Amino acid sequence: MDFCEVIEGTTRFFVPMQDPSSAFPPGTARIFFNRRMELSRDATILLASVLPVSNYLDAMGATGARGLRMAHECGIPVTINDRNAEAVALIRRNASHAGVTPEICEADVNCLLSTRKFDAVDIDPFGTPAPFIDSAARGTGRYLMVTATDTAPLCGAHKKAGMRRYFSSALNNEYHAETGLRVLLGFLVREIAKYDRGIEPLFCFAREHFVRLHVRLLYGAERADRSMARMGYVMQCPICPSRTEQAGMLPLSGQCRECGTPLVPIGPLWTGEIQDMQLLDSMAAVIGDLRLGTGPDLAKLIAICRQELPLSSHYEYHRLAKRWGVSPPPLEEVISSLRDEGFSGSRAHYSGTALKTDAPLDEIRKSFFAR
Ligand SMILES: C[S@@+](CC[C@H](N)C(=O)[O-])C[C@H]1O[C@@H](n2cnc3c(N)ncnc32)[C@H](O)[C@@H]1O
Ligand SMILES: [Zn+2]
Secondary structure, eight states: OOEEEEEETTEEEEEEOOOTTSSSGGGGSSSOOOGGGHHHHHHHHHHHTTSOOOOEEESSOTTTHHHHHHHHHHOOOEEEEOSOHHHHHHHHHHHHHHTOOOEEEOSOHHHHHHHOOEEEEEEOOSSOOGGGHHHHHHHEEEEEEEEEOOHHHHHTSSHHHHHHHHSOBOOOSTTHHHHHHHHHHHHHHHHHHTTTEEEEEOBOEEETTEEEEEEEEEESHHHHHHHHTTEEEEEEOSSSSOEEEEESSSOOOOBOTTTOOBOEEEEEEEOSOOBOHHHHHHHHHHGGGSOOTTHHHHHHHHHHHHHOOOOSOOEEHHHHHHHTTSOOOOHHHHHHHHHHTTOOEEEETTEEEEEEESSOHHHHHHHHTOO
């Protein structure tokens, strides 16, 4: 295998040469590395720089990129694991190249997390993290970080796979990215609640082809119950844009308040907050001090997340404009006229044309004609 050097943040490491003519270059090398996940890695470095993380497990290291960066840029004691011997050899070489001394393991992540506990655990698999969340629930002290790239099952494009992996029914509609993020959070809640622990989302986002979650785990049955109480459904009308949120693990039937059609339940999913606003404020305050390759994009993402409403769905405002036969007014104007009427309104971090609001449809409609 040939290698080339990559610099992310302030950390240097080697990654295998890839075939750039392939549709998915990371798939062409025996050790995985995806340059396009730099923002996801930068996000975790930034979060760790404002949290008191005492040690960190990069449970699925591949080149070791995440763990090497955490050791080098945050000065945190790190363990890097991969079950692939070739990856482990590269992690060793990369650790000495980066001038850090992590503990390096060659184990199946489920074995490792069944016998040891780490303050922060990062699960960054190919595709679905579902097979690793039970052991992560046992092997994580305070911070669990999870990537999912199987957006088709999470977002309702592959419904049967979504049900098998996440015990949840998604709908592949305009807000499927939000649904995918919340289906995965809801799955975490249920995997963790059985150990009498709850979650507090810290910094969670959906982007391009992946979902990235950073959550705090809390001890106690009462904390678990509090998390379970945030489980629920989005009840979507299959005919018109109307929908409502409903609490509880079991979907109740209901009819659309606009057109009377029976509603379709999406879930169970997490209906609570997906960000810790104080942490986002701290991250925004220090991001300028860190050397992050995706710093400007990450700063934009954080800025939108700081004002985004914690609603479980959004409206595509172009689609609403078409429905109402009006050219789409600037989204900021729609949001401000909804606010003038006493409703909440915001953008969503994963789409430039998403409108989040607690206003009913007829009030949204009025805001489109308010100019
Ligand atoms: C998507 S890659 C990790 C990418 C890396 N974290 C990064 O940021 O570049 C997933 C890695 O998980 C490893 N892996 C898959 N299943 C595993 C398991 N059950 N236990 C340990 N490692 C596993 C694979 O060998 C692969 O190197
Ligand atoms: Zn309807």
